[in-house]
Amino acid sequence: MAMINIKIEGISYQVEEGLTILEAAKKCGYEIPSLCAFNHGECNQGSCRVCLVEATGARGLVASCVYPVSEGMEIKISSPAATAARRHSVELLLSNHNMNCQQCDKNGQCELLHVANVTGAREGAFQGVHSETHYDELAPGLVRDTSKCILCGRCIERCKNAHGLGILGFENRGFNTFVSPAENRSFADSPCIQCGQCVNVCPTGALMEHSEISKIDEALAAGKTVIAQAAPAVRAALGEEFGFPIGTPVTGKMAAAMRRLGFTRVYDVNFGADLTIMEEGTELLGRLTNGGTLPMITSCSPGWINYAEYNYGDLLPHLSSCKSPHQMQGAIIKSYWAEQNGIDPKDIFVVSVMPCTAKKFERQRDQLKVNGIDDVDAVITTRELARMIKRAGILFDRLPDEDWDQDIMGDYTGAAVIFGVTGGVMEAALRTVYFKLTGKESEPIEFTAVRGHDAGIREASIDINGTTVNVAIASGMKSAKVLLDEIREGKSKYQFIEIMGCPGGCINGGGQPYVRECFLHGESDDIMDTYKEKRAKALYSEDERLTLRQSHNNPQIVELYEKFLGEPNSHKAHELLHTSYAAREGFNEI
Amino acid sequence: MAKLNAAAAAKIEEICARYTDEKTPLMMILSDIQNEYGYIPLEVQELVSAKTGISVAEIYGVVTFYSFFSLEPKGKYVIGCCLGTACYVKGAQNVIDKFSELLGINPGETTEDGLFTLDALRCIGACGIAPAVSINGKVYPKVTVGQVSEIIDSYRQEATA
Numbered sequence: 211m212a213m214i215n216i217k218i219e220g221i222s223y224q225v226e227e228g229l230t231i232l233e234a235a236k237k238c239g240y241e242i243p244s245l246c247a248f249n250h251g252e253c254n255q256g257s258c259r260v261c262l263v264e265a266t267g268a269r270g271l272v273a274s275c276v277y278p279v280s281e282g283m284e285i286k287i288s289s290p291a292a293t294a295a296r297r298h299s300v301e302l303l304l305s306n307h308n309m310n311c312q313q314c315d316k317n318g319q320c321e322l323l324h325v326a327n328v329t330g331a332r333e334g335a336f337q338g339v340h341s342e343t344h345y346d347e348l349a350p351g352l353v354r355d356t357s358k359c360i361l362c363g364r365c366i367e368r369c370k371n372a373h374g375l376g377i378l379g380f381e382n383r384g385f386n387t388f389v390s391p392a393e394n395r396s397f398a399d400s401p402c403i404q405c406g407q408c409v410n411v412c413p414t415g416a417l418m419e420h421s422e423i424s425k426i427d428e429a430l431a432a433g434k435t436v437i438a439q440a441a442p443a444v445r446a447a448l449g450e451e452f453g454f455p456i457g458t459p460v461t462g463k464m465a466a467a468m469r470r471l472g473f474t475r476v477y478d479v480n481f482g483a484d485l486t487i488m489e490e491g492t493e494l495l496g497r498l499t500n501g502g503t504l505p506m507i508t509s510c511s512p513g514w515i516n517y518a519e520y521n522y523g524d525l526l527p528h529l530s531s532c533k534s535p536h537q538m539q540g541a542i543i544k545s546y547w548a549e550q551n552g553i554d555p556k557d558i559f560v561v562s563v564m565p566c567t568a569k570k571f572e573r574q575r576d577q578l579k580v581n582g583i584d585d586v587d588a589v590i591t592t593r594e595l596a597r598m599i600k601r602a603g604i605l606f607d608r609l610p611d612e613d614w615d616q617d618i619m620g621d622y623t624g625a626a627v628i629f630g631v632t633g634g635v636m637e638a639a640l641r642t643v644y645f646k647l648t649g650k651e652s653e654p655i656e657f658t659a660v661r662g663h664d665a666g667i668r669e670a671s672i673d674i675n676g677t678t679v680n681v682a683i684a685s686g687m688k689s690a691k692v693l694l695d696e697i698r699e700g701k702s703k704y705q706f707i708e709i710m711g712c713p714g715g716c717i718n719g720g721g722q723p724y725v726r727e728c729f730l731h732g733e734s735d736d737i738m739d740t741y742k743e744k745r746a747k748a749l750y751s752e753d754e755r756l757t758l759r760q761s762h763n764n765p766q767i768v769e770l771y772e773k774f775l776g777e778p779n780s781h782k783a784h785e786l787l788h789t790s791y792a793a794r795e796g797f798n799e800i
Numbered sequence: 801m802a803k804l805n806a807a808a809a810a811k812i813e814e815i816c817a818r819y820t821d822e823k824t825p826l827m828m829i830l831s832d833i834q835n836e837y838g839y840i841p842l843e844v845q846e847l848v849s850a851k852t853g854i855s856v857a858e859i860y861g862v863v864t865f866y867s868f869f870s871l872e873p874k875g876k877y878v879i880g881c882c883l884g885t886a887c888y889v890k891g892a893q894n895v896i897d898k899f900s901e902l903l904g905i906n907p908g909e910t911t912e913d914g915l916f917t918l919d920a921l922r923c924i925g926a927c928g929i930a931p932a933v934s935i936n937g938k939v940y941p942k943v944t945v946g947q948v949s950e951i952i953d954s955y956r957q958e959a960t961a
Binding site: 366370375376377378379380381382383390391392393797 | 854
């Protein structure tokens with residue numbers, strides 16, 4: 211890479227050619243306040259004008275996020291003109307912003323407030339009319355509030371990049387411009403899969419998860435038996451909300467914190483993940499030996515299920531009929547656990563803590579109900595759990611490491627932990643399928659060929675007792691589409707496919723803590739490239755630490771089948787743990 | 801969502817096929833559809849999306865950005881009153897208000913009988929004859945408030961003839 215000479219505030223530096231001023235300045239130790247620019251140009255509209263600087267050779271001030279450095283360029287970040295211009299840009303954004311910051315869940319993590327702080331935009335310098343507000347809270351997963359939108363376009367780009375979907379776009383023009391699904395529809399009336407990737411990149415509170423904390427408060431106040439369960443990926447990221455470095459697993463503190471929030475029981479959804487492997491592995495073996503529909507595709511990710519129902523209605527028989535782990539566990543809590551504890555299922559309120567916004571949609575699906583009762587009554591994201599912990603005044607970092615409650619569903623295996631990362635469900639299933647076909651454990655235990663931490667397709671051929679099983683893994687719908695189109699065209703060579711909605715899997719789910727360079731001063735400069743890998747490592751390290759690493763070796767799973775379910779895919783298991791799917795119209799009649 | 805009839809779907813597909821070699825075909829496709837049908841409803845946008853790979857939201861954004869494109873069917877006669885600077889200072893606001901009053905519709909709307917649509921246009925490049933009104937491509941120069949009723953009547957007669 212050719213190096214060029216530039217000056218910043220009169221001091222000489224050598225930087226790579228082709229960088230923007232914003233990137234070059236970062237390498238020289240300056241963080242120019244910026245807002246719309248995101249993740250190495252994933253979004254670079256130059257629309258917010260917050261990153262203005264002086265640069266020789268340019269007419270007037272330039273937006274440093276899009277203006278490239280050139281040989282001999284002299285850059286002034288702190289000249290009076292540049293400093294004032296950046297402040298004015300922020301003041302202009304604030305003049306059309308709904309500043310109810312004290313009511314906004316983004317408070318503390320809002321990038322607009324951050325740049326207002328660093329640019330010194332303290333006063334309401336520009337007073338005037340506001341654009342019309344559009345508010346959408348019809349979708350279970352997501353809320354859109356255009357009164358807080360700064361029109362940066364990050365959400366639009368993320369939806370396209372992750373999924374090739376482009377649910378969101380700019381509508382109308384000029385002062386009337388707003389971001390929405392076509393026709394200003396609700397997310398609920400568009401083919402949005404409610405994955406929440408748009409929420410993950412929104413700099414303000416314009417896009418948020420649909421909070422269900424108040425439902426939990428009501429259930430606790432009503433004296434219900436409130437049982438909370440947390441998904442594998444939550445432990446890999448929750449610590450970030452409390453100042454732990456990215457990739458710090460906080461399983462023990464999470465259990466301790468949840469117990470202190472007043473739940474009757476706190477469980478790990480890993481038990482449900484082990485149960486899923488028993489059901490799904492058996493289903494796969496059945497399909498392989500009885501000429502069932504192949505390839506079979508995993509069904510744990512509700513974002514992916516939404517995508518399939520909207521776009522690939524003809525391929526639904528390929529989906530495993532297994533409910534996702536937290537739904538399975540909810541169904542067991544409201545049947546077996548309720549029976550054992552002598553509690554009416556109607557008086558039990560199950561809370562799932564998920565790295566996901568689509569799970570909020572999933573839990574309301576009619577197809578999941580057992581005898582008219584929901585498996586799960588509220589889903590909160592990793593971020594919402596952090597909010598509850600902070601609200602309760604719990605000093606998270608000072609908590610002791612505690613165990614989950616051990617009765618009935620306290621055990622879990624390493625196979626379950628890795629559900630939270632792309633390739634993890636596949637590997638967990640392979641560990642058990644290998645045992646079922648050969649009668650012995652795989653050696654080594656790991657199937658590293660299926661591992662990864664990013665979007666994109668991986669494939670592997672696994673030889674089990676002379677039988678070759680071809681598998682593929684995709685995360686993000688853009689990658690999934692390639693595999694699905696192959697099936698549709700009759701060209702798929704796979705027997706088993708794992709698909710997760712979010713790029714990288716649940717570790718990068720739409721309900722996970724925000725990853726923002728401007729708030730992460732202790733992290734390395736490449737954190738936007740490495741955070742998924744770091745979170746994935748947190749899960750794989752827990753898998754390695756555990757003595758039980760295959761779902762079929764979980765003693766409480768064995769006991770559950772002996773005492774209650776019979777065997778995997780039994781009639782009772784089907785009643786409680788399996789579901790069905792139906793094609794849906796993306797833009798439905800409204 | 802209402803489905804397009806087979807003939808319309810075939811026509812839209814044919815229009816999309818005209819521009820498969822273009823790098824950015826959307827504006828041309830939408831212009832042709834607007835000219836062919838007079839409007840571009842969501843179900844048409846869905847089909848264009850399927851054919852081009854451009855998201856429905858992006859297409860919808862383009863349709864709502866340009867006033868030339870319409871989401872609703874337009875009337876048989878589309879009355880475009882120029883409200884550009886020159887026409888405006890020459891009294892175009894009074895002219896469009898008169899059209900509005902006599903037709904009983906606001907700019908952007910269509911009469912219930914489907915005969916007239918009233919549009920407010922930005923500069924149409926006819927400043928020398930301000931205020932200008934354009935109806936289905938025919939341009940009326942230096943229109944006065946007094947002429948409005950006459951102009952409307954002439955089209956009513958043409959429609960019943």
